[in-house]
Amino acid sequence: MADAVAESVAKLQLDEETGEMVSKSELKKRMQKRAKKAAKTAAAASSVQQEKANKPASKPAKVEEPTLDPDAMFKLGFLADVYKLRPSKDVVTRFPPEPNGYLHLGHSKAIAINFGFARYHGGKTILRFDDTNPDAEKEEYFIAIEETIRWLGFTPSKITYASDNYQRMYDLAEKMIKMEKAYVCHCNEAETKLQRGGEEGSSPRYRCEHANQDVETNLKKFRGMRDGEYAPQTAWLRMKQDIINNPNPQMWDIAAYRIPKDQEPHFRTGTKWRVYPTYDFAHCLCDSFEGITHSLCTTEFIMSRESYEWLNELLVEFQPMQREYGRLNLSGTIMSKRGLRSLIENKIVRGWDDPRLYTLKAIRRRGIPPGALLSFISELGVTTSTSVIDIKRFEQSIRRYLERTVPRLMVVLDPVPVVIEDAEEQDVDVPFSPKDPSMGSHKLRLTKTVYIDRSDFREVDSKDYFRLAPGKTVGLLQMPYPIKAVSFTKDETTGAVQEIRAVFDKEGKRPKTYIQWVPEGSPTAEVRIHARLFKSDQPASVPGGFMNDINPDSETIWPNAMIETGFYEVKRRAPWPEAEGEKAGEVGPESVRFQGIRVAYFALDSDSTEDKIVLNRIVGLKEDSGKS
Ligand SMILES: Nc1ncnc2c1ncn2[C@@H]1O[C@H](COP(=O)(O)OP(=O)(O)OP(=O)(O)O)[C@@H](O)[C@H]1O
């Protein structure tokens, strides 16, 4: 019997509009009815509109989307063209984060591009920490960044630090001075701005008198900077480029070395250095030292390409090639480090890994599989345009991935007991997936008392309602027969339904709807359902800033949810799905993922303990209406 039950249940489909599990024919009927209704509404409008309205309504409920070739972005388009420009046999790329905060969703694109490009061409990728600003860098960020890259399934061929090269870079700076291509300047910000054409950029550009200092003076001053003879920000080394004639501001005698304001000890070099190279000086040189063939970065560095090439040609032999791709931004949230920090400090969220944020730590804790993230990036493709993606599109992509890869279980958020008076207890074997037998199965005990969700029962029936109500029949997933409610009791003080009594409806017609349930004795869980943290699509543009745009209902907690014991088998067999970055032994609680039938996709939260299950909703089964 269990097989027959499983088979019939396997055929049930989710009605995305009502959240009900119904048979294929029932779903078809409903779709047709809705199509007719939509057509009628459209008919009331103009005939042109009618034609449009008919089309989407008559489409089937679900369209199977083709799986994308994960290497597509390297085979065609921008990245294929970049390779053609320099078809090296030994590709070497680098991912160069500043260790001044946690990585966010945008960085997963940079990681996928840099590591993926090298992997596709049989090369290697270096993880280089761009640690040239000790005032902002912390050890915890170095550790978290490396962990995130490994979680995404990539292995750096080497881990390097810009700071490994401080001496070498310092020596090259002296060489530059000797070549009369750098000078120590004492101008402040306002003076420098004037030299660069003033506020509007419209007055003639000029060089300050420091540019005329001789080599000896510059060397003496630069060594003085190194030896602490100058207070922070009173002297800086400038490249002698082409401030007068070159229209590119990156060539207007930009900074090569500076004395940082706070003089914080460096995480790796301590107090050894008082002067630090700028990004513009360090990045291109480190790329050359490490033999980077393709230095891939985002389009805000397009102008920097000229100074990158100018400096490398001047000072070093090996010439890497820089090319720029479009950033990935997400609308409806914020990703800037300062913004995230203020959300945490103001206790709007629990921390950097709060599942409502889009740091990669948070995305991980929320349960989004690394493979889903990479497949999302791959779907977007890579061009030179910035992609501003809506959260809904992101979630849709994650949902599609989970649909294919995680097991199914029954979860009840707000349980209410139903006593099935004529039930006999027995065990059935239930498959984890209706489509993929390789996911295996688990035992489910059919008990006399079961728990269903409070929202699946109505005290008063109505014609357009298909779940449980007095005298009404509903299917319980996996149960041999549908049940019919016969009576119910209510709590005298709260008025809430306390217990429902039912009997098997063995003679009646096949029920229109099936609902989920859990057996008596099932473990309880705290379920956290998160909705968007911000109300608008552009929180940063809201008058007064994003703090005025916080959605007060971004978290709903169901403290007494129940889950069937198959959960323990799902937990034992995690990660779901099995993926490179989550190999056994390296898995966290978030790799325990499943679909709560009719409810949502869930993952185990890191607040869970041996005695307490805490679940996060990864994404809903259908598009979020915006409500929690
Ligand atoms: N939104 C994004 N989309 C794609 N790539 C990004 C994005 N943000 C950063 N990157 C890339 O990731 C790499 C490492 O980034 P790094 O931490 O230095 O960036 P950042 O620009 O300081 O990031 P943040 O947005 O946190 O300020 C760089 O090559 C950078 O261009």
Ligand SMILES: NC(=O)CC[C@H](N)C(=O)O
């Ligand atoms: N060239 C790059 O990729 C830039 C990396 C650098 N850490 C930055 O964002 O400032």
